[in-house]
Amino acid sequence: MKTVKIGGVPEHFNLAWYLTLKNGEYKSQDINLRWQDYPGGTGAMCKALRENEIDIAVILTEGIIKDIIDGNPSKIVQVFVKSPLNWGIHVAHKSGYKSLNDLKGTKAAISRYGSGSHLMAYINAKNNGWNLDKDLNFEVIKDLDGAVEGLTNGKADYFMWEKFTTKPLVDDGVFRNIGNCPSPWPCFVIAVRQDFIDNQQETLKTILDIINNTTKDFKDIPSIDRTIANRYNQKIKDVQEWLSITEWSQKNITKKVISNTQKELFALNIIPKVVDYNDLVYKL
Incomplete structure (x- = not known):
């Protein structure tokens, strides 16, 4: 076999x-x-x-x-x-961020460099007219559990991951979804x-x-x-x-x-x- x-x-x-x-x-x-x-x-x-x-x-x-x-x-x-893929854009439930514009220049949690969460942050930045050199910063968090920890303790400000996978965390009041970014x-x-x-x-x-x-x-x-x-x-x-x-x-x-x-x-x-x-x- x-x-x-x-x-x-x-x-x-x-x-x-x-x-x-x-x-x-x-x-x-x-x-x-x-x-x-x-x-x-x-x-x-x-x-x-x-x-x-x-x-x-x-x-x-x-x-x-x-x-x-x-x-x-x-x-x-x-x-x-x-x-x-419908990427949800998530912040910690208690964070002060309300809109995508609030995230300009803040830190994105990514699973690792070269990952989808990393590359799609560029797509989202381009869609919103941000400066790709100045308005994107990253914190490596490895996986979804790492994102929960990173956003909750303020190591990172937002996290992009498949919308339906993260929906239970939104329902449970861990994340808030403030936008979506479909892959092109x-x-x-x-x-x-x-x-x-x-x-x-x-x-x-x-x-x-x-x-x-x-x-x-x-x-x-x-x-x-x-x-x-x-x-x-x-x-x-x-x-x-x-x-x-x-x-x-x-x-x-x-x-x-x-x-x-x-x-x-x-x-x-x-x-x-x-x-x-x-x-x-x-x-x-």
């Missing part, structure tokens, strides 16, 4: 992986797929891909594009979620180390076939809203709203999306250059 290591965030987007693992669908194809949660998000997964800790990552589009350009020996093989690209892609692509292509195709078969009809799974609500501590109405705006994909990322994403990242000085489509993407 072939052992394959995969990583992703412990969020509702990845429930399809949990369901296919629980059903033994990979083992029936002689694949021992080992899932690893990465609460630290994209930056932590980029590091894990580089250090051969995982073979595959379900990862934010902007983060993996930046890291491949920076030397990560991996390629995007498919879009996983094609809808944008599909949110999650599947990235794979190049040496795994070279040596295990049939295994990779089988894994993708299994997960795609589930995501294709994911919204039609009976009581899927209740399953998500129970597993991820969400309210049913929030889950239903999330399901209504989220679309999975079974196709690879297009040249147009790669081009537009790179242009945006380059304009913000997040990437040092724009590279060829084939430097970032592998077509199986």
Whole structure:
């Protein structure tokens, strides 16, 4: 049996992986797929891909594009979620910040440099007409638990994370949501180390076939809203709203999306250059 290591965030987007693992669908194809949660998000997964800790990552589009350009020996093989990620902009519940303008020049909590929370802070700053050199400051907090601590004790002033993942913290009076910032690209892609692509292509195709078969009809799974609500501590109405705006994909990322994403990242000085489509993407 072939052992394959995969990583992703412990969020509702990845429930399809949990369901296919629980059903033994990979083992029936002689694949021992080992899932690893990465609460630290994209930056932590980029590091894990580089250090051969995982073979595959379900990862934010902007983060993996930046890291491949920076030397990560991996390629995007498919879009996983094609809808944008709805980033909530959060402050501590008792903070004095009321609007996005109040956050200009303050300190953003980020999971790590190169992470989605870091890169999207630039998108939010650009959207609000801030000076990218003077109005952005950062505090590394590793993960959501670190953000709770950092915002509560004043180490950082605001934190950007997926709106529905953080909603229970808003409901509990830990955070206050003062705005949202959708990503201008599909949110999650599947990235794979190049040496795994070279040596295990049939295994990779089988894994993708299994997960795609589930995501294709994911919204039609009976009581899927209740399953998500129970597993991820969400309210049913929030889950239903999330399901209504989220679309999975079974196709690879297009040249147009790669081009537009790179242009945006380059304009913000997040990437040092724009590279060829084939430097970032592998077509199986």
